[in-house]
Amino acid sequence: MKHDNKYDFTIVGAGLSGLTLGIELLRQNYKVLMLEKSKNQQRPICGEYLTPMGVQIVNDLHLEKHLTPFEVLNGMILVSPSGKRVETFFPEGRKGISLDRKKFQEDLKNVFELYGGVILFNIEINSIQYAQDQCTLKTTQGEYKTQWLIGADGRQSQTAKLSHLPSELPKQKKVALHCYLRPKNKLPRLGQMHILPKGQYIGINPINEEEVNFSLVTDYSQLKKFSSAKDLLNFWIHHQSNLSNQFDLITDQEIKTISPITRSAKRIAGPRVALIGDASGFIDPLTGEGMTTALATAQMLSKEIKKNKNIQEAFYAYEKRRKQEFIQKEFFNHILQNIIQFKNVCEVIALCLESSFKLRSIFIGVIGNIYGPKEALKKLFLRTQS
Numbered sequence: 001m002k003h004d005n006k007y008d009f010t011i012v013g014a015g016l017s018g019l020t021l022g023i024e025l026l027r028q029n030y031k032v033l034m035l036e037k038s039k040n041q042q043r044p045i046c047g048e049y050l051t052p053m054g055v056q057i058v059n060d061l062h063l064e065k066h067l068t069p070f071e072v073l074n075g076m077i078l079v080s081p082s083g084k085r086v087e088t089f090f091p092e093g094r095k096g097i098s099l100d101r102k103k104f105q106e107d108l109k110n111v112f113e114l115y116g117g118v119i120l121f122n123i124e125i126n127s128i129q130y131a132q133d134q135c136t137l138k139t140t141q142g143e144y145k146t147q148w149l150i151g152a153d154g155r156q157s158q159t160a161k162l163s164h165l166p167s168e169l170p171k172q173k174k175v176a177l178h179c180y181l182r183p184k185n186k187l188p189r190l191g192q193m194h195i196l197p198k199g200q201y202i203g204i205n206p207i208n209e210e211e212v213n214f215s216l217v218t219d220y221s222q223l224k225k226f227s228s229a230k231d232l233l234n235f236w237i238h239h240q241s242n243l244s245n246q247f248d249l250i251t252d253q254e255i256k257t258i259s260p261i262t263r264s265a266k267r268i269a270g271p272r273v274a275l276i277g278d279a280s281g282f283i284d285p286l287t288g289e290g291m292t293t294a295l296a297t298a299q300m301l302s303k304e305i306k307k308n309k310n311i312q313e314a315f316y317a318y319e320k321r322r323k324q325e326f327i328q329k330e331f332f333n334h335i336l337q338n339i340i341q342f343k344n345v346c347e348v349i350a351l352c353l354e355s356s357f358k359l360r361s362i363f364i365g366v367i368g369n370i371y372g373p374k375e376a377l378k379k380l381f382l383r384t385q386s
């Protein structure tokens, strides 16, 4: 099949970042094509917790009505390796959301098509030829020509590889095990983060009364000690009373395994190409903000394109801004990643959080991206002064 159709933008990947940018570019009257390798919209392996800042971005993009089917999250329960349980609530009345990503992304796909976007499923790029005035994409379903190319194709971005945008391989071999469980009893409208020994952790998100999103992040060496992913999950459900009082042991629920769970991108813009979402870098699911970053990078790039008549310059301006605006939080997240390797430090932090409501609010405010780390330090300092 040969297409003579020329597009202003072609977006590779119909995940959250791709759909969001697609909608924004259509709103700016560009002609947009989206290529997705899956046969249809999938429910990706994800904790499905949208941070308060993510909710804010959805509002800013006037897409908030698509969040109404989902339940809110008021905060987060943090559990230390020894089982100390600290309840936190997002400050300033802010809320997160428990999404069903398949439903949410199907809605966004409908909006994309309503604005005149073309989306093709079951298609993959084999090669990209860059010329001075356009790119030619050779795909499993024929050839496409586009002025500008966007890689929104996740942590293993093929767009980045084919465009020779450099990235670094993850240092640690981490793996995520994911399933949906039915809770024994109705759970509070709070997410849960259980820190386990050796830097492992479990994220829990009560999607609704019947379905809880449950994921364990560990490294391969831990997984290899068990005969199956189910045995490893059941080990923790059995041994942690904070889990066994909420869930029965897993019997026949489907468990999915995913790796890598990080991506370190060195360049996210090049001639005629830019990367957004996970393709532009993803530290780890610990703080549950990958979707927020997906939305934020899509919004940031669309704003640069709107502001800058020269799209190539907009791509480079976006690359610079993404680095500047995320640097603080990425640094904070790296520190957090290291802290959870040390059981005793986690216990001390749990004690501090337990003893101070203000500290809890500020901490969860940073996790939920309500406060930047610098702003949080300022708040902490000012409070201590008063």
Ligand SMILES: Cc1cc2nc3c(=O)[nH]c(=O)nc-3n(C[C@H](O)[C@H](O)[C@H](O)COP(=O)(O)OP(=O)(O)OC[C@H]3O[C@@H](n4cnc5c(N)ncnc54)[C@H](O)[C@@H]3O)c2cc1C
Pocket (backbone or CB within 6 Å): 012, 013, 014, 015, 016, 017, 018, 035, 036, 037, 038, 044, 045, 046, 047, 048, 049, 050, 051, 123, 124, 125, 152, 153, 154, 155, 156, 157, 158, 159, 176, 177, 178, 215, 258, 261, 276, 277, 278, 279, 282, 285, 288, 289, 290, 291, 292, 294
């Ligand atoms: C275990 C785990 C738990 C997580 N929990 C949370 C959480 O609770 N909250 C949160 O905000 N984030 C969470 N995340 C992160 C979140 O899932 C991602 O950050 C987010 O999905 C990124 O969106 P994206 O659009 O950039 O990429 P993706 O959602 O990965 O979408 C990429 C799309 O591109 C398609 N694609 C890939 N390759 C190609 C190709 N070659 N050609 C065409 N299409 C292609 C894929 O099929 C997919 O549809 C979690 C991640 C993991 C691993």
